[in-house]
Amino acid sequence: MTEYVNVRASETLDQGELVAFLKSRFAAAMRPVGRTTVEGTECVEVRVSSNSPEFEEIRRFIVARRKQGLHGFSDFTIGWYLRKYAKVELQEAEVLRLTIPSHFEPSGEECGTIYETLCDHCNWGRQVSDLILDLRRVPQHKDISETIAWVEWVVSSKFARTFAEKKLTGAEFRPIFDLRNPTKESKEWSQLRVTGKAGVLAEKTELGRDPFSPSEVSWRCPLGHAVATEFLSEVYLHRNAWDGSDIAITSGLFGQGRNLLRPTPLIIISQRLYHALQEARLTGFSYEVAHLV
Numbered sequence: 001m002t003e004y005v006n007v008r009a010s011e012t013l014d015q016g017e018l019v020a021f022l023k024s025r026f027a028a029a030m031r032p033v034g035r036t037t038v039e040g041t042e043c044v045e046v047r048v049s050s051n052s053p054e055f056e057e058i059r060r061f062i063v064a065r066r067k068q069g070l071h072g073f074s075d076f077t078i079g080w081y082l083r084k085y086a087k088v089e090l091q092e093a094e095v096l097r098l099t100i101p102s103h104f105e106p107s108g109e110e111c112g113t114i115y116e117t118l119c120d121h122c123n124w125g126r127q128v129s130d131l132i133l134d135l136r137r138v139p140q141h142k143d144i145s146e147t148i149a150w151v152e153w154v155v156s157s158k159f160a161r162t163f164a165e166k167k168l169t170g171a172e173f174r175p176i177f178d179l180r181n182p183t184k185e186s187k188e189w190s191q192l193r194v195t196g197k198a199g200v201l202a203e204k205t206e207l208g209r210d211p212f213s214p215s216e217v218s219w220r221c222p223l224g225h226a227v228a229t230e231f232l233s234e235v236y237l238h239r240n241a242w243d244g245s246d247i248a249i250t251s252g253l254f255g256q257g258r259n260l261l262r263p264t265p266l267i268i269i270s271q272r273l274y275h276a277l278q279e280a281r282l283t284g285f286s287y288e289v290a291h292l293v
Contacts, residue, residue: 002084003082011041011042012041012043013072017070032045093291094291096274097290099267123258130175131176133189136180157189160190172193198249199251208232
């Protein structure tokens with residue numbers, strides 16, 4: 001496994017000093033990011049190895065300004081870890097964390113899906129109707145994607161068929177209805193509802209605000225439902241809490257939900273599911289090694 005740190009700085013977030021630092025010291029590795037909300041401002045990103053002198057130089061620069069309490073450094077997450085694996089490392093892992101990078105909007109709630117909000121602090125909620133989406137907006141060449149609500153997972157008929165044919169466990173596939181015709185069930189897409197249980201994260205999992213503030217997290221729900229954090233290590237789970245399902249979710253939720261956003265669990269998959277996804281050449285996700293302890 002090779003581990004990197006992505007560092008992102010935006011002049012819009014009062015991080016002009018960091019933008020200038022990255023441009024002067026890491027011009028060859030720097031790239032502009034997206035569109036800025038204020039004309040004439042820059043947002044840049046640099047990727048460095050997590051155990052490199054370059055990372056230490058950036059860390060010292062950021063930590064010094066956080067100690068000064070500077071707004072652009074103290075109030076925002078600045079970086080995150082990115083882990084790259086050899087194929088054999090993924091094949092030999094007992095379990096894997098599956099992530100879904102493909103997002104789309106509008107969310108189900110904007111299309112008429114009904115939720116019951118269970119916590120006003122973190123916006124944890126329960127879906128109480130079938131999922132209604134504008135199916136024109138689903139990424140057509142991805143076998144799994146999620147809406148901007150974070151908790152609405154959409155899979156292709158090929159994904160659902162592969163799951164059934166391989167007799168995999170831990171999921172059910174619920175109907176999705178099209179916003180343009182809310183009584184017509186989609187034949188191409190289903191909602192993935194994970195029923196498998198992976199339990200809470202083991203204490204060995206390192207959480208933090210970002211790689212530059214490892215001793216604190218960004219936010220915790222006052223009632224304990226969710227935490228907004230970066231994962232500073234790979235995910236560790238209690239072996240006796242995982243129910244053995246081929247796909248399972250953690251009991252802990254992550255993200256500071258608000259408005260349409262809701263905190264979400266992590267998705268954990270078995271080697272059986274990993275091999276099935278690879279064999280069927282399904283797309284729309286990435287993997288990270290996880291551990292049972």
